[in-house]
Amino acid sequence: MLLPDWAPLSIYRFASWARGCIVPLSIVLSRRPVRPVPPEHAIDELFPEGRSRTDYSVPSPPGFNLPRLVHLAEQAFENSYSRIPFNPLRKIAERKVIDWILDRQEEDGSWGGIQPPWVYSLIALSVCGFDNEHPTMSRGFEGLDGFSIQKGDGWTIQGCISPVWDTCLIVQGLAESGLPPTDPMLESATRWLVDKQILVGGDWQVQAPQLQPGGWAFEFHNNCYPDIDDTAEVVLALRLGKLPGAEDRSRADAISRALIWIHGMQNKDGGWASFDKDNNHGYVTALTFSDFGELLDPSSADVTAHVLEMYAKLGYKTDQRFLQQAYRYLRREQEEDGSWFGRWGVNYVYGLGAVLPGLEAAGENMQQPYIRRAIQWLIDHQNPDGGWGESCASYIDSAQRGVGPSTASQTAWAIMALLAAGYDDDQATHRGVSYLVDTQLAEGNWDEPYFTGTGFPGYLKGERVDRVPQPGERGFQGEELSAGFMINYHLYRNTWPLIALARYRQRTAQRVSRAKSQSNGHQAVQAEGRCSTILG
Structure with missing residues (x-):
């Protein structure tokens, strides 16, 4: 907490969501408070071998590499630091933590608008002597009630x-x-x-x-x-x-x-991240505690594509230097198989549904080979029912890319990508639209039980792996596998299909209009008939 903002291990080297957890937890890790748990709230089921036979130590990273060196350095520093009998810097840092937390509470009582730093901040303040009646604490508890969902005897708190x-x-x-x-x-x-x-x-x-x-x-x-x-x-x-x-x-x-x-x-690499600028210092991921999830907020293809689409549709000339940098970033990020990684949506289908509309809006020639390769990936991964689906497992197992039961939102993303590439009259697009029309419920919405939103992708730290680690292998016990956190957006099942169907109708109308203007009545009637059949 006492390091300057530019220092290598400043709290601002961590992603915003990680920073909001690390700062309050530094109080907990420093004071090591203990709270008795009533027997009826015990969690002994989490100790399969029993509490007395559980090994609580953190395993050292295998091999002689950067994570192991950092782990050894951390252990040596902690052992020496904890033996200091008088440490005035700790009190100064603790006061700074408290001020930092108090300054960042939101109007609704939250911290960062998400559940983890919210809970940790309340714990840290409680440890520091803030009673539950303190305005900050009471506002925090009140706000948590608004995040909670109770159904019968079940009670849970939403992540965001x-x-x-x-x-x-x-x-x-x-x-x-x-x-x-x-x-x-x-x-x-x-x-x-x-x-x-x-x-x-x-x-x-x-x-x-x-x-x-x-x-x-x-x-x-x-x-x-x-x-x-x-x-x-x-x-x-x-x-x-x-x-x-x-x-x-x-x-x-x-x-x-x-x-x-x-x-x-905009980041130096030409892309955009989510919350911070140039938050991509990979060395912080070598720290022992970095297995809790994503620690960094680097550029991503989906966010960058949305930004490119925004500027293009607002009339910005895409030959401007900063937009050219964004374009080059997207080109670099394309996977070998033609797809794009989806940072905030599951997964490669989402990446394609963001990148191709962004490139089209920017005036890209959508006939180029790299675009065709992307479209071929989509066509190859279309399900027999005409839809598209992809499970969250695709983040840790390359064999699962584009594989999964069809969903309304993922099918919509695929249709948006196909339309952007000029495939409005392609069989794959027609089948995708038919899937949405056929699966729409009588009330006008779609059913989607699967999680198609992403919080933390969950892959081996620093890389995306070719397959899921098996029991007994390094990574299976969480030594290298980062935590995954997925999101079920309850409105995705309706919003994205609405956008996709609207664009399909617009493109079909334009195609019919062009056919009529070229006096090709036969083609016009055929196109109009297909549109009427699919959209009713």
Whole structure:
């Protein structure tokens, strides 16, 4: 906590979500508090061999490599540091931790708008003497109640909620489906999104101190951590909206602020991450505690593609240097098999559903071989029922890429990619659309029991592996395998199909119009008939 922001092991070398956990846990690890657990709340089922026979030690990384050297250095430092009888720096650092935590509590009582740092911050403050009646503590507990779900005797806390993300995607789906911007529902949503823009600073300013705020968060309240992906998609939604009279100026101003902010958050490699700038210092992943999940927030293809799409649709010339850098980043990130890795959605289907529409919007020639290779990957992975699906296992087993039962959201992503590449009249696209039409429920929605959103991908640290480790192999016990955290977005099953079907209808109408203008009546009738059959 006492290191300067630029130091190699500063807390700002860690991703925002990891930072929010590490800071409060430093209090817990330093003080090592003990709380008695009532017998009725014991968790002895987690100790298969019994508590007395459980080995609590952290195994040393095998071999003689960087993780092992770091582990040995950590052990030596901790042994020496813990023996110091008088350590005034610890008290100073602890005070800084407390101030850091207090400064970052959100209006709804959360920290970072997500559950883990929220819980750890409450624990740390409690350990430091904050009673449950303290305003910070009571606000935190109150907010947690709002995150909880109770069904019968079951009670759980959600990891996060996504109102801004859901709203901007729904606005795009409704607007692209033909709802006019003056519709009261769209007007209300547009106004709500404008009001949610974050106009105060946050941790992102450590790497971009001169940059003015202008982003949006994922949640209702998360001023410290607006994220680039949400901001890009909100702008794509706002460009389709409109507010009455002079009020529309606020919408235009919000877009302008966002464009400047996102530009300033571009990474040196040309891509964009989620919350921070140039947060890609891989050495921190060698630390012993780094097995809890993702520690870094590097550029990703899906976020970068959404940003490229946003600038292109706002009229930016893609020959500008910063957009050329983004384009080159996307080209470098393509996998050998033609797909793109999906950082925030499962998985390669999501990557393709983001990258190809982004490239098309940027004016790319979609007939190029690398695009055709991407489309061939999609066609090769289409299910017999016409849909697409991919399980979360694809993050740790390359054999599972593009493999899984069809889902509405993943089928929609594949259709969006096909349409972007000009395959609107291809059999694969027609079959995908038919799958969505045939599986739509009477109420108008789709059923999707599978998790298609990603929090932490979950793969061997530093690499994506060719297969799942087997029992007894290195990595199986979690020594190298990072934790996976997946998200079930309950509105994905409706929002993405709506966007995909709207684009399909628009492309088909354009194709029919072109055919009519070329006086090819036979082709026009055939195309119109196919569209009518599929969409009714």
